[in-house]
Amino acid sequence: MRLLSSLFFVLISVAVSAQDDDGDLKVKIKGFADTYHAVRTESPNDWMSSRTRLRGELSVSKNNSELFFSANAVYNSVIPEYSGFNIRELYVSQQAGAFDIRAGRQIITWGVADALRITDLVSPMDYSEFLAQDYDDIRIPENALRVKYAKSSFALEAIAVPVIETFELPFDRKNPWAVSVTGNDSVLSAAKPDFKIKNMEFGGRLSWFLSGVDFSVCALRTFNKMPVFEMNYNSENHKVILNPKHKRMTMAGCDISLPLGKFVLRGEFAEYFGEAQQPNIYSEIVCKNTANALLGIDIYPSNDWNISLQYAHKYIGGYDNSPDISSYRSSGTATVRIAKDLFRSTLNINTFAYIDVTDGGIYDRTSLDYAVNDMLHVMLGFDYFNADKGMFKMYDKNSEIWTKIKLSF
Amino acid sequence: MRKILLFAAFALAAYSADAQNLSGRDIIKKVKDNPDGDTRYAKMNLVLEKANGSKRERKVESWAMDIGKDTKTMMTFTYPGDVKGTGFLTWNYDEIGKDDDKWLYMPALKKTRRISGSSSKTDYFMGTDFTYDDMGDRNIDEDTHKFLRKEKCGGFDCYVVESVPKDKREIYSKKISWIRKDCFMAVKVEFYDKLGKLHRVLNVQDIKQVQGFWTRGKMEMQNVQTKHKTIITFSDMKYNLKIGSDMFNVAKLEKGI
Numbered sequence: 209m210r211l212l213s214s215l216f217f218v219l220i221s222v223a224v225s226a227q228d229d230d231g232d233l234k235v236k237i238k239g240f241a242d243t244y245h246a247v248r249t250e251s252p253n254d255w256m257s258s259r260t261r262l263r264g265e266l267s268v269s270k271n272n273s274e275l276f277f278s279a280n281a282v283y284n285s286v287i288p289e290y291s292g293f294n295i296r297e298l299y300v301s302q303q304a305g306a307f308d309i310r311a312g313r314q315i316i317t318w319g320v321a322d323a324l325r326i327t328d329l330v331s332p333m334d335y336s337e338f339l340a341q342d343y344d345d346i347r348i349p350e351n352a353l354r355v356k357y358a359k360s361s362f363a364l365e366a367i368a369v370p371v372i373e374t375f376e377l378p379f380d381r382k383n384p385w386a387v388s389v390t391g392n393d394s395v396l397s398a399a400k401p402d403f404k405i406k407n408m409e410f411g412g413r414l415s416w417f418l419s420g421v422d423f424s425v426c427a428l429r430t431f432n433k434m435p436v437f438e439m440n441y442n443s444e445n446h447k448v449i450l451n452p453k454h455k456r457m458t459m460a461g462c463d464i465s466l467p468l469g470k471f472v473l474r475g476e477f478a479e480y481f482g483e484a485q486q487p488n489i490y491s492e493i494v495c496k497n498t499a500n501a502l503l504g505i506d507i508y509p510s511n512d513w514n515i516s517l518q519y520a521h522k523y524i525g526g527y528d529n530s531p532d533i534s535s536y537r538s539s540g541t542a543t544v545r546i547a548k549d550l551f552r553s554t555l556n557i558n559t560f561a562y563i564d565v566t567d568g569g570i571y572d573r574t575s576l577d578y579a580v581n582d583m584l585h586v587m588l589g590f591d592y593f594n595a596d597k598g599m600f601k602m603y604d605k606n607s608e609i610w611t612k613i614k615l616s617f
Numbered sequence: 618m619r620k621i622l623l624f625a626a627f628a629l630a631a632y633s634a635d636a637q638n639l640s641g642r643d644i645i646k647k648v649k650d651n652p653d654g655d656t657r658y659a660k661m662n663l664v665l666e667k668a669n670g671s672k673r674e675r676k677v678e679s680w681a682m683d684i685g686k687d688t689k690t691m692m693t694f695t696y697p698g699d700v701k702g703t704g705f706l707t708w709n710y711d712e713i714g715k716d717d718d719k720w721l722y723m724p725a726l727k728k729t730r731r732i733s734g735s736s737s738k739t740d741y742f743m744g745t746d747f748t749y750d751d752m753g754d755r756n757i758d759e760d761t762h763k764f765l766r767k768e769k770c771g772g773f774d775c776y777v778v779e780s781v782p783k784d785k786r787e788i789y790s791k792k793i794s795w796i797r798k799d800c801f802m803a804v805k806v807e808f809y810d811k812l813g814k815l816h817r818v819l820n821v822q823d824i825k826q827v828q829g830f831w832t833r834g835k836m837e838m839q840n841v842q843t844k845h846k847t848i849i850t851f852s853d854m855k856y857n858l859k860i861g862s863d864m865f866n867v868a869k870l871e872k873g874i
Binding site: 342469474553554583617 | 698710718727731734739740744845865867872
């Protein structure tokens with residue numbers, strides 16, 4: 209770890225000194241330091257999170273070549289295992305005419321949805337604190353090769369990922385965001401797909417950016433990066449043993465953005481061929497074709513208001529033939545975002561809610577973000593969970609208030 | 618952005634027409650038609666100053682290219698840190714009623730979002746005293762122009778023109794512009810609110826020629842009702858750069874220029 213952090217600072221020093229020697233070399237450094245603390249609003253009113261972080265981003269470029277490096281140095285008091293230095297992105301890129309080739313650890317985002325994933329399946333999610341992190345912290349970079357060919361009105365993107373990353377799920381009960389499928393379970397170590405060339409992830413996306421409309425088509429040979437769990441009962445410790453599994457699947461999809469006056473309509477559709485489904489206890493995992501669709505609308509009513517509504521629906525095909533699937537045949541998730549800038553953009557009020565339409569649960573994150581000056585922001589927020597069943601049930605007691613102080617440079 | 622560079626305008630010094638032969642529309646058209654190169658680049662430093670003297674700062678790099686009567690613009694924030702790398706791509710259309718195409722790149726999310734091209738025109742740009750419409754390129758026939766008089770302003774002989782928006786949803790009821798006779802650049806603009814009260818005043822300073830194009834170096838917009846003001850200082854201005862229209866696409870917005 210020390211070696212990595214030393215490397216980071218050596219890279220910066222070398223880059224800065226190189227700039228002095230050669231004016232063509234461009235060095236850009238940015239980042240932030242933040243400290244975030246959250247306390248549960250229900251008994252036992254324990255600290256849900258207490259961490260301080262330094263994020264550094266370094267870009268070194270000359271002519272059409274670039275090195276990009278971003279890393280976190282974190283001290284986490286609640287979950288010390290999360291303390292340390294970790295690389296987020298580290299890649300090199302080369303531009304040649306309309307081609308842009310990028311190789312290394314990088315975040316790849318597809319689609320037009322906001323915080324929901326229909327076609328955006330490449331970079332998985334870090335749920336170590338569920339969704340109670342900034343959304344940009346939740347995306348996990350992958351070691352990938354990305355080749356993009358872009359002209360004025362269209363872009364063609366091809367990607368290849370030798371070894372896939374999967375969702376980061378916390379199972380340690382010390383973590384208040386620990387995942388539990390049955391409420392009384394223990395988990396076998398997460399197993400990634402074998403490191404074999406046949407398990408590579410690959411795909412492409414063709415996008416058009418036209419006057420009055422954007423649209424894309426895409427396809428991806430991938431895995432269910434959010435695992436499904438084989439479940440068996442252990443009579444010795446009286447617990448359900450969860451065995452996480454990732455299965456091969458293929459996604460074919462499309463998306464569209466359509467500005468209409470003060471509105472922007474967004475839509476995504478994807479068919480997942482052979483998506484693994486969560487089985488009932490003692491049952492085998494079965495794979496089904498699923499249809500996944502999202503419709504969203506962004507509303508710009510002026511006066512610095514911003515409203516966004518989304519609804520995503522999943523439908524499992526061939527459901528009647530598979531009584532061992534524990535998921536619903538049809539399920540829906542909605543999101544609502546309302547934001548307003550006040551006092552010449554020095555104060556931002558924002559609320560973002562995930563609504564489990566199928567089971568009636570809700571998770572809402574409301575925050576106030578005040579810019580003390582150009583560099584310093586102070587934030588205060590409230591995370592609210594309410595669910596009797598469904599995806600938010602396990603966090604029903606996790607409502608919290610939080611504060612964050614962030615200095616950007 | 619084009620309007621920012623045009624607002625003060627660029628001129629045909631030899632073109633000293635007499636106001637008696639020019640209508641208000643003719644004068645504003647000469648402002649708009651002033652040559653500004655096919656492509657442009659500038660660094661902008663924006664200082665936002667409250668009535669109590671406290672200041673905030675924004676820094677932006679901007680590229681623009683004319684394609685016929687339309688303009689493509691790319692803007693990237695370089696300061697402060699929390700918005701550094703944020704980019705706007707705008708395809709601005711001269712045709713009345715046709716919404717601009719706009720994209721916003723958010724570096725933290727590694728994502729580009731299509732945003733409304735029409736709604737934000739009357740909103741203030743990033744907390745400044747300039748609206749998005751002030752920062753954009755406005756078709757001259759979106760307003761009715763009337764020549765008022767000739768008078769000196771800032772030591773220059775000027776035409777004074779009143780412009781009344783045809784669309785009643787605009788945030789101002791009229792604006793009065795002082796246009797320099799020698800170069801058809803506005804040196805002062807007064808914006809009046811819906812009640813007819815003076816709302817904002819723009820003063821343009823440090824007007825000079827760069828590569829043969831008249832260019833303004835500094836603009837100060839003050840909201841006289843709140844006493845808040847925004848000062849934009851231009852630097853490193855360049856015209857007729859060798860860049861193609863392929864530069865103004867979403868892939869470039871995401872990569873940064």
